[in-house]
Amino acid sequence: MIEFRSVSKQFPDGTLAVDDFSLTIPSHRTTVLVGSSGSGKTTLLRMINRMVDPTSGAIEIDDVDIASLEPVKLRRSIGYVMQNSGLLPHRKVVDNVATVPLLRGVPRKTARADALALLDTVGLDRALADRYPSQLSGGQQQRVGVARGLAVNPNILLMDEPFGAVDPIVRAELQQELIRLQTELGKTVVFVTHDVDEAFLLGDQVVILQEGGRIAQIGSPADILANPANDFVASFVGADRGKRALHVERSDGRDVLVDSDGRLAGVLVGDAVPGQARVTP
Amino acid sequence: MTIFGAAIAWILDAANYTGAGAIPGRVLEHLGFTFLTLVVASAIAIPFGFAIGHTGRGRGLAVAVSGGLRAIPTLGLLTLVALWIGIGLGAPYVALTVLAIPPILAGAYAGFEAIDRGAIDAARAVGMSEAQILGQVEIPLGLPLLIGGLRSAALQVVATATLAAYVADFGLGRYLFSGLKTRDYAQMLGGSILVVVLALALEGIFAMIQRIVVPRGVATSRLPVDRARSARPRPGMESAITKGNR
Amino acid sequence: MNWAWTNLDLIWDRTIDHLILSVPPIILSFVIALPLGWLANRYRLSRGVILTASGLLYAIPSFPMFIVLPALVGTTLRSPLNLVIALTIYGVALMVRVVADGLASVDVDVQRSAVAVGFSTWTNFWQVELPLAGPVLLAGLRVVAVSTVSLATVGAVIGAQSLGSLFTDGFQRGIQAEIIAGIVATVLLALLLDGALVAAGRIALPWTRLRKTSKVETAT
Ligand SMILES: Nc1ncnc2c1ncn2[C@@H]1O[C@H](COP(=O)(O)OP(=O)(O)OP(=O)(O)O)[C@@H](O)[C@H]1O
Ligand SMILES: [Mg+2]
Numbered sequence: 248m249i250e251f252r253s254v255s256k257q258f259p260d261g262t263l264a265v266d267d268f269s270l271t272i273p274s275h276r277t278t279v280l281v282g283s284s285g286s287g288k289t290t291l292l293r294m295i296n297r298m299v300d301p302t303s304g305a306i307e308i309d310d311v312d313i314a315s316l317e318p319v320k321l322r323r324s325i326g327y328v329m330q331n332s333g334l335l336p337h338r339k340v341v342d343n344v345a346t347v348p349l350l351r352g353v354p355r356k357t358a359r360a361d362a363l364a365l366l367d368t369v370g371l372d373r374a375l376a377d378r379y380p381s382q383l384s385g386g387q388q389q390r391v392g393v394a395r396g397l398a399v400n401p402n403i404l405l406m407d408e409p410f411g412a413v414d415p416i417v418r419a420e421l422q423q424e425l426i427r428l429q430t431e432l433g434k435t436v437v438f439v440t441h442d443v444d445e446a447f448l449l450g451d452q453v454v455i456l457q458e459g460g461r462i463a464q465i466g467s468p469a470d471i472l473a474n475p476a477n478d479f480v481a482s483f484v485g486a487d488r489g490k491r492a493l494h495v496e497r498s499d500g501r502d503v504l505v506d507s508d509g510r511l512a513g514v515l516v517g518d519a520v521p522g523q524a525r526v527t528p
Numbered sequence: 529m530t531i532f533g534a535a536i537a538w539i540l541d542a543a544n545y546t547g548a549g550a551i552p553g554r555v556l557e558h559l560g561f562t563f564l565t566l567v568v569a570s571a572i573a574i575p576f577g578f579a580i581g582h583t584g585r586g587r588g589l590a591v592a593v594s595g596g597l598r599a600i601p602t603l604g605l606l607t608l609v610a611l612w613i614g615i616g617l618g619a620p621y622v623a624l625t626v627l628a629i630p631p632i633l634a635g636a637y638a639g640f641e642a643i644d645r646g647a648i649d650a651a652r653a654v655g656m657s658e659a660q661i662l663g664q665v666e667i668p669l670g671l672p673l674l675i676g677g678l679r680s681a682a683l684q685v686v687a688t689a690t691l692a693a694y695v696a697d698f699g700l701g702r703y704l705f706s707g708l709k710t711r712d713y714a715q716m717l718g719g720s721i722l723v724v725v726l727a728l729a730l731e732g733i734f735a736m737i738q739r740i741v742v743p744r745g746v747a748t749s750r751l752p753v754d755r756a757r758s759a760r761p762r763p764g765m766e767s768a769i770t771k772g773n774r
Numbered sequence: 775m776n777w778a779w780t781n782l783d784l785i786w787d788r789t790i791d792h793l794i795l796s797v798p799p800i801i802l803s804f805v806i807a808l809p810l811g812w813l814a815n816r817y818r819l820s821r822g823v824i825l826t827a828s829g830l831l832y833a834i835p836s837f838p839m840f841i842v843l844p845a846l847v848g849t850t851l852r853s854p855l856n857l858v859i860a861l862t863i864y865g866v867a868l869m870v871r872v873v874a875d876g877l878a879s880v881d882v883d884v885q886r887s888a889v890a891v892g893f894s895t896w897t898n899f900w901q902v903e904l905p906l907a908g909p910v911l912l913a914g915l916r917v918v919a920v921s922t923v924s925l926a927t928v929g930a931v932i933g934a935q936s937l938g939s940l941f942t943d944g945f946q947r948g949i950q951a952e953i954i955a956g957i958v959a960t961v962l963l964a965l966l967l968d969g970a971l972v973a974a975g976r977i978a979l980p981w982t983r984l985r986k987t988s989k990v991e992t993a994t
Contacts, residue, residue: 298653323655333650337668337743347654379745395654531845599920599964601927603938604957607945611953687835694931695945704837708932717845720838731833 248274249295249403249435254304256290256460264290265460267304273452274402277429277436281446282456282463283483288439291460292405295437296325308403323347326396326404326434330411332388334380334395340366341376344394351399365394370424386417393425397432406438410445422448443484447472455480535717549702551722558699558726561692562685565621569628569681574674577636581670582662590637594630602627602688610695620692627688628681635677639670671741679734686727700726777951785940785959792937792963795857796926800919800967802858803865804911810866811873812899824870832867836860836928857929857936864925865918872914876907909982912975916968923964927956937963 249272256265265287272278280288293299294306297318306313313321334343342349344362349355366373369390380388389409396404410418422445429436429449440446446453447468455463455471457479464476472491475481485491492507495515502515538544544551580586605626610619643666651665652658693701703719706712778785814824839860843849849856880903888902904911927938940956943949975982 293653296653298649319655319657321655322653327650327653329646329650329653331646333646333653335647335651335665335745336644337745339745346651346656350655350660381745535845599924599961600957601924601938601941601960603927603930604941604953604960607941608950608953608957611945611948611950683833683835687837690835690837691928691931694942701837704841705931713845716841720841723838724834724842727833727835728830731830735829 248272248309249437250307251291251294252305252307254291254294254301254306256287256294256299257302263459265294265301268460268462269304270454270462270465272435272437274435275433276451277438277449278452278454279438279440279446279450280454280456281440281443281450283441286456286458287460288441288456289407291456292407292437292439295403295405296322296327298322323351323399324401324403326399326401328389328392328396328404328406328409330408332380332392334388334391336380339377339379340371340383340391343380343391344398346395347399362394362398365397366391368397368428369394384417385413386421389413389421390424393428402435404434404436406436408440409438411440411442418445425449447484455483531713531717534714535721538714538718539721554698554700554702555722555726558686558689558701558723561617561620561624561689561699562682562730565624565628565685565689566632566678566682568621569625570632570678572625573629573632574636577633577674578640578662578667580633581637581640582658582666587637590633594634597626597630602684603691603694606688606692606695615695617696617698619695620689620698624685624688624692628685631677631681631684632674633677635674635680636670638677639673640666642673643669668743669746671743672738675734675738675741679731679738682730682734683727686723686730690723777949778955781952781955785937785955788935788937788939788956789959789963791854791935791939792923792926792960795854795929795934795936796861796919796922796963797967798858799861799865799922800915802862803869803918803922804915806862806866807869807873808904810870812877814870814874815877821874825874828867828870831863836864836925837931839863840929840932840934852933854934857926857934861922861925865922868918868921869914872917873907873911876910876914877903879910880906905979908975908979912971912979916971919967919971920964923960923967927960 251268251270251272254265254268255263257263268287268291280291282288290299294301295308295313297313297316300314334340335346338346341359341362344365345353345355345358348358348361353361363373363376366376371387371390371394375383375387380391383391389412392409393406396406410421413421426449436449438446438449450468452465453468453471454465457463463483464471464480466474471480471484472486475484475486481487488507490506490510490512493504493512494507495502496505497503504512504515506512539551576586576590580590602623606619606623609623613619613622647669648661648665651661656664689699690701690704693699693705700719700723703715703722707714707716707719810824810828814821840856841851843856843860844851847859849859884906885898885902888898893902926936927941929936930938930940930942937956937960940952940959944952944956
């Protein structure tokens with residue numbers, strides 16, 4: 248469990264990136280921080296592994312104040328995946344994955360063997376192990392990034408827009424892969440994105456942020472869609488328009504679902520008992 | 529071409545290989561002087577350059593100081609220092625060390641600056657200590673540009689060491705000056721050829737080292753067609769840093 | 775600094791000598807480097823040959839260069855022409871690479887669209903590539919100017935008159951002030967020519983005034 252207690256962060260240049268932020272992030276679940284650019288998502292995420300230290304307030308991991316932990320040691324126990332992978336260009340894929348275990352003193356042979364196994368885990372061909380990052384596609388690099396994040400078998404995995412720089416098809420693939428991984432591994436994942444669809448797809452708990460890290464709403468995707476806390480949330484998640492604002496129309500004796508633009512979104516199947524209806528797109 | 533013939537004859541003349549001021553001795557003096565100057569200048573410039581590149585602080589000052597030093601004509605500095613500390617090797621050592629510092633300093637910090645910030649940030653985020661980031665990420669990735677800086681410093685030192693024979697009795701420059709004085713064009717030209725060969729040899733060696741130290745993963749790219757191109761360090765970068773003054 | 779005041783005439787004369795030695799090479803190296811740089815940027819083979827050759831020429835120390843040139847091209851050792859040729863060689867060696875890189879930096883899309891709207895290779899070069907590479911070329915030319923002014927002083931050791939003569943003369947007669955005056959005058963002259971180039975650039979490349987200084991400029 249990760250807890251933010253009244254955390255604020257003001258950068259030296261005066262920017263108040265996060266203002267009095269409190270949040271509990273449950274273990275073994277995926278929590279997604281979503282918000283527009285500059286809302287403080289990255290800052291919040293990087294406070295968890297002390298890449299950024301708060302100006303006030305405290306962050307606890309399993310009831311230990313992380314301010315009392317040595318940053319380098321803390322970081323080695325937390326997985327971190329970022330946009331554009333951040334791989335070391337002069338090291339082969341397998342060595343990139345093994346970076347942190349080697350830093351922690353795991354013998355070279357073991358570290359490499361573990362790294363190869365991790366390539367399987369993230370769905371990469373072992374044949375790529377001896378390539379350099381520049382010889383991989385963007386999607387493959389991102390998978391290597393995820394493998395590196397998992398290499399120390401951390402309890403916590405921080406992901407900052409990890410799929411932000413790949414094309415939509417690869418992104419969808421990587422998202423499904425992450426869902427599969429998470430059902431297997433059950434890490435405490437903190438995931439940052441500005442894509443609402445991605446947030447709803449991956450998040451058990453979704454936190455919608457506004458400027459300065461102010462929380463607009465916290466809840467499961469269903470909660471948020473069903474009961475947007477305010478107009479900002481409603482418009483941010485698009486509950487009032489497009490493919491999220493569906494209504495039932497009758498056509499040929501069946502119920503069909505139509506979005507706010509009048510486009511057909513699907514049909515209602517099964518008995519139309521409220522709460523049991525399934526939508527097939 | 530008879531002039532060149534005479535110069536070659538002078539280079540090959542057995543009389544120039546014995547006694548005081550023999551060619552092998554002069555070549556060694558010239559090389560030894562260049563090497564020692566580079567070592568001392570590196571010992572001063574590289575730590576500063578790494579510190580500037582790693583922290584990102586002090587860059588403005590470094591650029592200003594290097595720029596100022598580069599604008600100073602080498603012969604002026606050499607003669608001025610020689611007047612201060614007298615005839616002999618002291619003045620060339622001081623003057624040339626000062627001249628060799630800017631390119632090495634620039635190569636050191638520019639090498640770090642050319643590294644993708646994301647890679648360094650990620651290295652820190654996964655738990656590398658600052659020393660590990662320096663040793664395992666920044667230095668290997670910044671090495672090609674540092675060698676580039678050393679390369680231009682070496683060229684400058686070899687060239688100016690020739691001039692240094694004006695204020696001290698040493699190195700290949702002696703042949704040029706004594707030939708000038710006695711109007712012995714064969715000796716002058718022979719000496720010049722030796723200096724040119726030495727400079728080109730150094731240039732070749734440094735060019736090779738610079739290629740070798742480009743890390744594999746940076747040199748290789750996906751398409752074989754691209755390979756030849758990306759194997760060299762970025763030309764634009766290099767010319768801005770390493771050229772400029774001699 | 776009394777020496778400088780009582781010898782202003784001498785300093786002035788040497789400054790003129792220095793200008794005569796250094797201004798022609800700056801202009802010549804630009805004019806010669808343009809076609810060579812274009813050629814280097816155009817074909818792979820010519821690129822390798824031209825850039826390697828210019829790299830090697832640049833590696834030749836100046837003092838030996840002044841001595842070798844007369845044997846090669848028949849100039850007189852102490853003549854201004856000998857120095858002008860040598861300094862031009864260095865300028866071209868530096869500038870060719872800048873021209874090649876500058877032309878390579880011109881946006882491919884811009885070039886394609888220029889060809890698409892009907893520019894010939896010739897007009898495309900003069901009206902699109904060259905102006906767009908302008909800021910890079912200017913930055914390179916500024917480096918050439920400063921280094922040529924500094925390098926011209928070396929001619930003094932073979933007896934060619936320039937501000938460098940103040941160094942050799944001051945050294946032989948033990949007058950520190952003369953050397954310092956020479957250094958100051960050389961640096962000022964370099965700054966002056968550099969400023970003139972910046973001003974010329976503002977006139978020739980008016981659109982760059984809108985932008986901040988280019989990256990190459992600050993790097994040098
Ligand atoms: N090192 C820094 N120094 C000064 N200001 C910063 C720094 N890092 C972030 N900021 C500012 O803090 C605010 C929050 O930034 P942050 O990177 O956390 O936003 P974000 O939600 O991750 O945005 P994005 O979606 O664009 O990544 C922004 O206004 C940003 O400009
Ligand atoms: Mg961010």
